[in-house]
Amino acid sequence: MAKKTRVAAPAGENPRRPCPCGSGKRFKACHGAGDDVIVTRPFEGLAAECDLVALREFLPSATAPLPLKDAGGRTVTLASVLPGASAALVRPSGDVLLGMQVQTRSGDLSADLARALAWGLAAEPGTALPVVGPNLTGVDDATRLQDVLDADAPLDLTLHSDFAWWVAPEDGSEPTAEVLATVERANAVIMPTEAVTGEGVRAAYWVDTGTKAHLRWVRPEPEDRLVAALARLQARGQLGLGEGTKYAGSFRAHGLLVPVWDLDREMHASEWSKPVTDFAAGLEQALADTAPLTSDERRARDALAGKQVTLR
Known part of the structure; x- marks a missing residue:
């Protein structure tokens, strides 16, 4: 639940x-x-929980096929953001796109996505749903994303360098000047973002903000357990990802903790795979340690608590 x-x-x-x-x-x-x-914690119980949080909070341009139990032969794609921050839109082909970064009208993001999905599967091609929420879609039930997704299926995310995928003139027509201008404005503010992969690594993303590079890593563990493990590593001087890196803190998003590191901006995203994989192995060992925290580890935990913020 x-x-x-x-x-x-x-x-x-x-x-x-x-x-x-x-x-x-x-x-x-x-x-x-x-x-x-x-x-x-709206996405609890889903294997895709961490990636859903990333899509909602900080991935600028990303898409993934939605692993539905039954889409009725329709293609449904989850997207970080859609034109106009729409909750959903239906392509002329009938393909449905759902937006994660939207204005909501309820306190349950999972239910909002299920409502947008139901709207999209019933809507006419070429239409869009600007805002989602109770009584705004014609779908007023208790269905949540957990009810319609394959709970054990991860997301197969694709990160894009721009928003060219917004334009899909399936009817063979050229996009209008207004549409191209919208894409150009969105491309102008996108921050380069790439997934960092490796054994034991999931939902870790490198981003270049223009002045700094960061690693943001959505973690699935309960906060108390994760912070204790990070404190153990901090007390041993093992909380960094290598030379030129610094643990910057963490933020809470939708019930999960997202640790953040400052990185050497001169290194390419792919060069962080080994350091992050090595860190993941050390973190797993720290997570498995059930001994009471030492005095040094308790002090480290208290220091880490001062570097946490909560996102709405």
Whole structure:
């Protein structure tokens, strides 16, 4: 079961503030009212959980076939972001695309994606769904992504260097000047991003922000267990990924922790495969260690806690 959290306004806090679910509504008119809840780990139970979090939070241009139990012969593709940040669109061919980086209207991203999927499978070719949420798609049920996906199937992600895949003139026509301008604007702000792969490595991504290079690694372990393992490595001086690297901290996203390292920007993304693979082996050993933390490891854990932030 996904973990659900009812969001209440702390004593003395303004209920007119923006709701933490990101809907854009005031708290009192959104999750501060009624029985709605925020699901803090919406993709729990799916083998693709870590990649889904990456798609939602920081992958700029990426796509993956959605491993559905039954798509009825239709092709459904999950995308980091669609034109206009649409929740879904249907190609003239009938292929369905679902967007991850969207404006939502509920506290459960998994349910929102299931609603967008149901809309896409029923919609006319050439149409788009701007916003998804309860009562906005004509699909008002309790279906979640976990109900329609092959839970054991990972995502076969493709990272793109631009947004040329937005343009798919299947009818043979040329894209309009407006469409090309939209793609050009999106390409202008994309940050180069590549997957770092290796044995024991999944959902680790190199990104060049223009001034620094980072590794962002979505981890599936419970936070307490992962932080304890990182603290053990920190106490041994083994938390870096090699010369010129630095552990920068971590952020929480949709119930998972995402450690981040600063990297040498002169090195190509592919050159980080071995350092990250070696680190993964050391991390697995630290995760398997169930002994109580030493005093040095406890101090390291407390220091790491000060380098954590939460994304909505």
